[in-house]
Each structure stands twice: as structure tokens, then as C-alpha cells.
Amino acid sequence: MQQQTFTIKNPTGVHARPAGAILKKASQFACKVEIEKADGTRVSAKGMVGLLKLGLKQNDQVTVITDGDGEVEALQAVGEVLETVFE
Amino acid sequence: MNLKGIAAAPGYAIGPAFVMKDTGVKVERRTLSAAEAKAEVVRFSEIVKQAIEQVKEIQEQARVKMGDEQAEIFESHILVLHDDEFVGRTKELIEEKSINAEAALAEVTEELVTFFEGMDNEYMNERAADFRDLSRRLLNLLTGVKQTSLSDFEEPVVLITDDLTPSDSAQLDRDRVAGFATNIGGRTSHSAIMARSMEIPAVVGLKDVTERLQDGDMVILDGTTGNMIVKPTAEQIAEYEAKKVNFEKRKSEFKNYLNAASVTSDGHQVELVANIGNPGDAHNAHKNGAEGIGLFRTEFLYMGRPNFPTEEEQFAAYKEVAETFGKDHPIVIRTLDIGGDKELDYLELPKEMNPFLGYRAIRLCLDEQEMFKTQLRAILRASAFGNVKIMYPMIATIVELRAANAILAEVKAELDAAGVAYNKELEVGIMIEIPAAVLVSDQLAKEADFFSIGTNDLVQYTMAADRMNQKVSHLTQPMNPSVLRLIRMVIENAHREGKWVGMCGEMAGNPVAVPLLLGLGLDEFSMSASSILPARVLMSKISLADAKEAAVKALDMQTAEEIECFVQESFPEIAEVL
Numbered sequence: 001m002q003q004q005t006f007t008i009k010n011p012t013g014v015h016a017r018p019a020g021a022i023l024k025k026a027s028q029f030a031c032k033v034e035i036e037k038a039d040g041t042r043v044s045a046k047g048m049v050g051l052l053k054l055g056l057k058q059n060d061q062v063t064v065i066t067d068g069d070g071e072v073e074a075l076q077a078v079g080e081v082l083e084t085v086f087e
Numbered sequence: 088m089n090l091k092g093i094a095a096a097p098g099y100a101i102g103p104a105f106v107m108k109d110t111g112v113k114v115e116r117r118t119l120s121a122a123e124a125k126a127e128v129v130r131f132s133e134i135v136k137q138a139i140e141q142v143k144e145i146q147e148q149a150r151v152k153m154g155d156e157q158a159e160i161f162e163s164h165i166l167v168l169h170d171d172e173f174v175g176r177t178k179e180l181i182e183e184k185s186i187n188a189e190a191a192l193a194e195v196t197e198e199l200v201t202f203f204e205g206m207d208n209e210y211m212n213e214r215a216a217d218f219r220d221l222s223r224r225l226l227n228l229l230t231g232v233k234q235t236s237l238s239d240f241e242e243p244v245v246l247i248t249d250d251l252t253p254s255d256s257a258q259l260d261r262d263r264v265a266g267f268a269t270n271i272g273g274r275t276s277h278s279a280i281m282a283r284s285m286e287i288p289a290v291v292g293l294k295d296v297t298e299r300l301q302d303g304d305m306v307i308l309d310g311t312t313g314n315m316i317v318k319p320t321a322e323q324i325a326e327y328e329a330k331k332v333n334f335e336k337r338k339s340e341f342k343n344y345l346n347a348a349s350v351t352s353d354g355h356q357v358e359l360v361a362n363i364g365n366p367g368d369a370h371n372a373h374k375n376g377a378e379g380i381g382l383f384r385t386e387f388l389y390m391g392r393p394n395f396p397t398e399e400e401q402f403a404a405y406k407e408v409a410e411t412f413g414k415d416h417p418i419v420i421r422t423l424d425i426g427g428d429k430e431l432d433y434l435e436l437p438k439e440m441n442p443f444l445g446y447r448a449i450r451l452c453l454d455e456q457e458m459f460k461t462q463l464r465a466i467l468r469a470s471a472f473g474n475v476k477i478m479y480p481m482i483a484t485i486v487e488l489r490a491a492n493a494i495l496a497e498v499k500a501e502l503d504a505a506g507v508a509y510n511k512e513l514e515v516g517i518m519i520e521i522p523a524a525v526l527v528s529d530q531l532a533k534e535a536d537f538f539s540i541g542t543n544d545l546v547q548y549t550m551a552a553d554r555m556n557q558k559v560s561h562l563t564q565p566m567n568p569s570v571l572r573l574i575r576m577v578i579e580n581a582h583r584e585g586k587w588v589g590m591c592g593e594m595a596g597n598p599v600a601v602p603l604l605l606g607l608g609l610d611e612f613s614m615s616a617s618s619i620l621p622a623r624v625l626m627s628k629i630s631l632a633d634a635k636e637a638a639v640k641a642l643d644m645q646t647a648e649e650i651e652c653f654v655q656e657s658f659p660e661i662a663e664v665l
Contacts, residue, residue, distance in 0.1 A: 011367045015210050016163035023166060048163060049172035055211050059391045085366050085407060
């Protein structure tokens with residue numbers, strides 16, 4: 001199992017477009033990929049509704065937890081998308 | 088009857104109303120046997136597949152009509168239709184409670200809608216509408232009800248409805264729908280965003296417009312102000328027809344200036360660039376015809392977080408903006424400009440009686456050298472990726488400029504030793520916003536590569552008046568003779584040393600100020616993205632010769648009112664872009 005904390009940088013937070021990008025990246029990996037908010041809420045990064053429900057805003061810190069095949073790669077890849085600034 | 092709503096998309100629509108009431112499919116709840124429930128889950132799965140196909144088609148329509156960005160909304164719809172929490176949960180409910188798909192769907196939708204509407208975030212509240220949209224689509228498929236297609240109208244109507252779902256918006260045909268008005272929604276609703284994207288005038292948030300109008304009622308929709316006139320007089324119709332013609336004319340005229348140079352009618356060229364507060368703004372600026380960035384405020388990197396921004400985080404942000412514009416376009420990055428009136432969790436800033444006259448900006452940075460060096464290092468590294476320039480805020484004396492440059496030299500030496508690439512010729516300038524700097528601008532011009540006049544603060548410091556204080560804000564008019572004379576002095580001193588002068592205060596984007604600024608010799612105008620095209624259009628219609636003459640006369644006048652009237656009368660072109 002791997003985990004690391006990342007910071008949301010997108011000024012408008014994780015809305016539909018970033019959520020879709022995170023989901024797509026996470027779904028490329030066979031392992032479990034979860035995202036946990038500061039308050040302990042944890043969701044699968046492969047589900048749209050869950051990601052939107054987190055309501056992540058710019059500067060929020062989140063922990064990505066991966067478990068299984070490709071967990072190391074997945075961690076960095078998903079983390080990168082989380083910290084991406086979209087338009 | 089006059090109604091007032093929220094302006095969602097600019098422009099004017101004049102036509103008969105078509106009131107679309109949400110007939111709302113009635114959801115029947117039926118109890119099923121265990122076997123029936125199993126079959127129901129299969130039926131629901133089939134319907135979901137059909138829905139996904141439908142949304143994909145609409146997504147294509149949207150891509151063609153509105154572009155890739157708007158079509159992305161439907162991407163998220165498709166992802167939701169694959170989601171366990173929506174579709175999966177519905178299937179679970181069908182089996183758990185042995186009910187029909189319609190009822191299970193209604194329950195799951197209500198749960199999600201309530202959750203998103205309860206969130207503390209306007210954008211998320213709007214997501215509730217997405218779930219209603221998807222739910223309605225699935226419901227219609229389940230019950231076999233056909234939805235009214237919005238592309239079925241004969242003549243252009245003004246569509247009146249409770250809300251326009253993303254699917255509805257995507258199917259709007261500009262030839263058939265002149266504009267629309269809704270009961271609910273705000274400027275960031277899907278409907279508003281799509282209306283602006285498709286350039287269809289719209290007014291939202293009218294609360295009960297669907298109840299107050301009938302099919303066929305003549306309507307004037309003013310998407311620029313959010314007003315709606317029901318059953319207008321012939322005079323009103325004529326008035327708005329004229330406004331509409333003017334609006335369309337101006338819109339197409341402005342579009343022609345998007346990639347044009349910023350030139351006066353007698354061939355004098357200047358630079359029109361944008362003020363931005365974060366990398367996202369840079370894309371918008373680029374889309375609005377900015378030739379670069381005249382002020383990249385970096386405070387966003389430091390605020391609302393528990394610790395200092397790292398060099399890497401800063402570098403990524405600066406690099407992104409540099410790459411948005413490419414190597415030939417200037418990106419002026421202003422070093423940290425905050426003070427006692429802003430709270431930072433990780434930096435003890437003293438509580439001050441007069442924060443605007445206090446420990447802030449360059450004064451703070453010259454003390455907190457590690458923090459300053461980190462920022463300078465990130466900016467220098469980004470200079471390898473574009474035409475990056477550095478600007479120090481709030482310089483009051485040449486001593487401060489020399490101290491800042493000494494620190495910059497140290498950072499450059501460190502980067503040289505580490506073999507890190509940066510633009511060795513990068514320009515380093517200062518903001519002129521403190522009167523003291525204006526008075527020694529002849530000396531500062533020898534050691535700075537450029538000046539950028541920060542009129543917002545320069546006016547306040549010069550007039551000793553707070554623009555937010557209603558009792559004295561009348562003193563902060565930018566067209567004040569004192570301010571104009573300061574501007575003239577700065578420009579003359581800079582030009583004598585062969586240095587360029589820009590302006591990044593609001594004044595630069597004010598059409599009434601543009602002729603004088605041109606006449607005084609301003610080289611670069613930095614403003615909010617939306618002011619760029621009007622400014623460029625205005626400049627193309629006036630001559631530098633006239634502007635110079637006007638500037639000479641204006642600077643002998645005694646009051647701001649006199650100056651403003653004189654400029655408006657001498658340059659009627661100003662009214663055309665306001």
C-alpha cells in the first residue's frame with residue numbers, strides 16, 4: 001500500500017472536468033485508488049459521484065492511497081493530475 | 088411589465104415567448120416480486136446503455152456548436168452514468184426494496200440532489216441540476232415518454248422555462264431560439280455558461296417568469312442588464328432593435344481586432360497586455376486578445392494555505408503562464424505584494440494601524456530573504472520558457488531597488504553555479520506607486536529596466552484618500568491634474584534613459600483615460616482581459632498627434648471634471664467603445 005499527500009492547485013477546485021481527468025487516470029491502473037480529504041472522508045478515485053461529493057477546493061490537501069498492482073506508479077500519476085491547474 | 092433577473096449572457100432578444108413548463112413525468116412506485124425485480128435490474132441496465140448513447144450524440148452536437156470545452160460537461164454525464172453511486176445504487180435499491188426502476192431512480196436522485204444542493208459551494212450546488220438532467224433522461228426512457236425537442240420551433244422565440252439543463256442547452260438552435268429566460272439559476276449555472284458560449288442572450292433567476300407569461304406574449308430580453316420587458320411598446324421595440332444592431336456590429340468589429348496589433352490611426356504602436364491573479368486567468372487573457380501579461384500578481388500562491396509555497400509550486404505556475412503566451416510575449420511577474428492586512432498562517436505579520444503605509448511588499452521581502460530568494464529563483468527558472476520579466480512592488484527609494492537587485496544577483500550566481508538555465512538578459516523593473524518614487528524617477532530610471540505605474544495605489548497615496556471610503560473617494564478620480572502630472576513626469580524621466588513605461592492600474596483600461604495616456608507617451612497598457620479589445624478598437628480610431636495635443640492642453644487644466652469633459656468632447660470615439 002502506498003500513500004502521499006497532494007495539494008489541489010486548480011483555482012476552481014475539483015469540478016466536473018478535473019474530476020473526469022482524475023477518474024480517467026485512476027482507472028488506468030488495476031490497483032485500488034482512493035482519495036481521502038482532511039476530514040477523513042474517503043472515496044474511490046474511480047467514481048465520478050464520489051469525487052464530486054468531496055467538493056475539493058484550491059489549496060485543499062488530500063491523501064491518495066493506492067493498493068495493488070502498479071500502486072507506486074498510480075500514486076504519482078493520480079497525484080500529478082490532482083495538482084494540475086486546468087483552465 | 089418589467090421583470091428583473093440576473094444577466095447571464097449579453098445581447099438582446101426580441102420575439103414571442105414560448106413557455107416551456109416542466110410537465111414532469113409522474114413517478115409511479117410499484118412493488119415487484121423477487122423475479123420481477125431481477126428482470127427490472129436488467130431492464131434498467133439496458134436503459135442506461137441507451138441513455139449513454141443519447142448523451143454521446145448530444146455531446147457531439149455540443150462539440151460542433153460550442154466547442155470542445157462545453158462538450159466536456161457531457162463527458163462528466165457519461166461518467167456519472169457509469170458510476171456505482173448513481174446507477175449501481177439504483178440497481179441495489181430495485182432488488183433491496185423490490186420496487187420498479189422509476190421509483191428507485193427517483194429515490195437515488197433525490198438523495199444526490201439534496202447532498203449537492205446542501206454543499207457549501209455554488210458550483211457544486213449546480214451539479215444537482217446535472218443529476219436531475221440525467222434522471223429525467225433515464226425516466227423518459229423508462230416510461231417511453233418523448234421529450235419536446237427544442238429544435239422544433241418555426242420562428243425565433245424567446246424560450247421561457249424553469250431551468251435549462253445541459254442537454255437542453257446543447258440542443259438550442261440559434262436560428263430558432265433568440266434568447267431564453269429561466270426561473271432559477273445564476274451566472275455560473277450550466278445554462279448561463281452555455282448561453283455565453285453559444286452567444287445567445289439569456290436572463291436567469293427571474294423566480295416565477297414561467298407563471299407570469301403566456302405563449303405568444305411579446306418579450307424584450309436584455310441579457311446585458313438582466314432586464315425583461317413584457318408586452319413592450321412600439322417605441323421600446325424600436326429602441327432595443329437599435330441596441331441589438333449596435334451590439335451585433337460591435338461584437339463582430341471587436342472580433343477582427345483579436346490578433347491585431349495595438350496601433351493608433353497614424354501608425355503609433357503600443358502594447359496591450361493583461362492583469363492576472365492566477366494561471367487560469369492567463370488563458371482567458373489570451374482568448375481576449377492580450378499580447379502578454381503586464382501584471383502577474385503572485386499573492387495567490389501564498390494565501391489560503393498552511394505553509395510557504397515551494398519553489399517547485401511557484402515555478403510550475405510561472406512556467407504555465409509563460410508557456411500560455413509563447414516566447415515573444417512579455418510576462419511581467421510581480422514579486423510578493425502583501426502586508427499586515429492579509430493573514431498568513433505561517434508568517435507572523437504585525438498588526439498595524441495603517442497597513443497601507445506599513446510593512447508590506449518589497450519591505451517585507453527585503454527582510455524575509457529566504458522567502459524572497461525562493462520566489463526569485465522560481466521566476467528565473469521560468470524565464471527559460473518565455474519572455475519573463477520581474478517587477479518589484481512598492482519601491483520608495485533607490486536604496487530598496489539596489490538591495491533587491493543585490494539579492495537577485497546572489498540568486499543568479501547560485502543558479503549559475505548549479506548550471507540551471509535562465510534568461511540572463513531578463514528585464515527587471517519596478518512598480519511606480521509611491522509618490523516618492525515618482526519624484527526620483529529620473530534616478531530610478533538609470534537602474535531599472537522599466538516602470539509600471541500602479542495608479543490604484545499611486546492615486547490614493549498622492550491624494551491621501553481611501554478609494555473605498557465613500558466620504559473621500561471622489562478625490563481618487565484618476566483624471567486628476569496632480570495624478571496626470573505625476574504620470575507625465577514618470578514617462579519623461581524613463582524615456583530620457585531609454586526605458587519603457589507601462590501602467591497596470593485600472594486607469595490603463597479606462598477608455599476615457601486612453602487618449603491622454605497615449606498622448607503622454609505610455610508604452611504599455613495592462614488591464615483586465617475584458618477591457619483589451621475595446622481599448623484596441625479605440626486606439627485604432629484616434630491619432631497619436633491628436634492625443635499629444637490633447638495631453639498638453641489637459642495637463643494645464645485645473646479640475647478632474649474639466650479634463651474628463653474635454654477628453655470626451657475631443658474624442659467622441661470613446662463613446663463607441665463604452
